[in-house]
Amino acid sequence: MRPNLIISSLALAAAAGAASAQEACSTYEIQRGDSLRELTIEVYSTEDFRIIFDANRDVIGNNPNIIRVGDVLTLPCLEDIGRAPAEPQTEAEAMAAEMASELVKAAEDRAAKAIAEAKKASDDAVIAARAEAKKEIEAARSEAAALIRNADAAEQPEIRDRQLLLITGGNYAPFTDEALPHRGLYTNLVETAMLRAAPEQAYKIQFVNDWSSHLDLLMPTLAFDATFPWSRPVCEEPAALSEKDRNRCETYNFSNPFYEVVDTFFAREGSGYEQTLTYADFAGTTICRPEGWSLSHMDSVGLYEPAISLMRPVSPDDCFHALMDGTTDIVAIEAHLAVEAIGRLGYEHRIIENPNLAAIKSLNVMTHKDNPDGEAILETLNQGLAIMQQSGEWRDIVSTALRHQMENG
Structure with a gap:
């Protein structure tokens, strides 16, 4: 029987999982070393793990910090989450996009084959093959871009002749x-x-x-x-x-x-603020938001003084130190900055992201x-x-x- 191993979904993966082969509109079985954030990056090119979390709450539960090896997750289709690429507006643009895609893929396939052959020779041959592959793929991308650009019938913007x-x-x-x-x-x-x-x-x-x-x-x-x-x-x-x-x-x-980045809230484990479902529960708290960061997200949901007290230090690190020493209740910050800072400061598993009240910025x-x-x-x-x-x-x-x-x- 498979052991019911529990792993932290928001921590960095301990090992490279099979997520890299995944695509949207499919399912995925959680492997040892996976994380929701890593899986979301691989499939959707974003750190907004809520894309997968919200589609799988019945499997994961209410805590995205815990996922279980062996659980099967549904990976939503791009169209269902508003991330489908824009469709070409004309037949000419559609043909150009298709030709461009084929052009780049052909270059990538040739590069992969050349590198594979070089591995049979020597390390120097591999280095040379990779350098040549980089040049060939870039040339293909430039040609592909020209195809798409020239198929656009719209008037090109004019900038004065200067740097x-x-x-x-x-x-x-x-x-x-x-x-x-x-x-x-x-x-x-x-x-x-x-x-x-x-x-x-x-x-x-x-x-x-x-x-x-x-x-x-x-x-x-x-x-x-x-x-x-x-x-x-x-x-x-x-x-x-x-x-x-x-x-x-x-x-x-x-x-x-x-x-786009995820602007969200972090609180100490066990405070209740890391799980709350409504902004009203933040009333009367002290919220730390580093100086220079926009307050528009907080303003739009009623999190402004005097409903809350606002702390604005220069550094995000100062916010997390204040959270741990009790001088602030909540940190409002971009998720990617928080994950890096929490790990670097040694506050993992003590400071938790609230998955319910985030906003995309x-x-x-x-x-x-x-x-x-x-x-x-x-x-x-x-x-x-x-x-x-x-x-x-x-x-x-x-x-x-x-x-x-x-x-x-």
């Missing part, structure tokens, strides 16, 4: 940091979008780690053309926004979302409304993003970066 200057900051793994591969997941997405939509456009991305200076000084003076990644408040509901978020909506234009590129090229820049990036999503390149970039983050912290 664009984009700004981002560090210490925001896995999205932006100069020490990360490709300088971060989000940086890689932005650069690839620009390459696919406007390969001749000159641009430069500069890192300024004082994030507040982006919006307080550098963007308003038009020293830079765009900044990323920033969350987009619900600009359609200005009355529910804080003054800072209203100002962001009034001052900036936003790209389509390049990525988009990460966007922003341009200042006074920038005459701003809308054209965003339109170009949106076109590049669409090409990447159609070709599957977006998924490849995201999955690779998230896997690196899980394996390396």
Whole structure:
């Protein structure tokens, strides 16, 4: 009989499971070393484990922190969770997308075969084969992007003939940091979008780690053309926004979302706040939200002073220390940052994520409304993003970066 082994679903997997072979619209039997977060990354290219958790509460129960080896989970179809890729608008675009997919797949198949043959020779041959494979696949992706781009009958955005200057900051793994591969997941997405939509456009991305200076000084003076990644408040509901978020909506234009993060709440195990089903249960608590993080999610559900007390330190680490020493009751923060910090600080199994009250927050590129090229820049990036999503390149970039983050912290 199979032992009824219980494993933590939100911890990093202890070993590589069989999840990598899984696809949406199927079922999956939990293996030793799996985690809900890892499985969600492999199947849906997101850390939002609630996609699988919500579809399998009858199997998992009410606690997503516990999954059992041998349980069989249903993996929802992309269409059922609103993640199906956009359909081509014309027959020409559909044909171009199909040809592009075949072009890239053929290059990947040739690369895999060449690497397999090289393994029969020597380690040096494998290194050379992988380098050549990388070049061939990139050439195929560029050609595929051109096919999709040229099939689009819409007028291409015009940017003045000059180098664009984009700004981002560090210490925001896995999205932006100069020490990360490709300088971060989000940086890689932005650069690839620009390459696919406007390969001749000159641009430069500069890192300024004082994030507040982006919006307080550098963007308003038009020293830079765009900044990323920033969350987009619900600009359609200005009355529910804080003054800072209203100002962001009034001052900036936003790209389509390049990525989405889970904004959620963490509490000490046994406090009750890690399991509550309603925001009303947070009334009278002290909630820690690091300085600089938008309050729009909390404002929209009534979590503002005086209903709650707000603590705003500079560092997310300070929030988790405050939670453990009892000076705050709840930490409101992005899930991927929390998982990394909790593990690094040694608070695993003592600080628990509430799976019931999370919200999805988009990460966007922003341009200042006074920038005459701003809308054209965003339109170009949106076109590049669409090409990447159609070709599957977006998924490849995201999955690779998230896997690196899980394996390396």
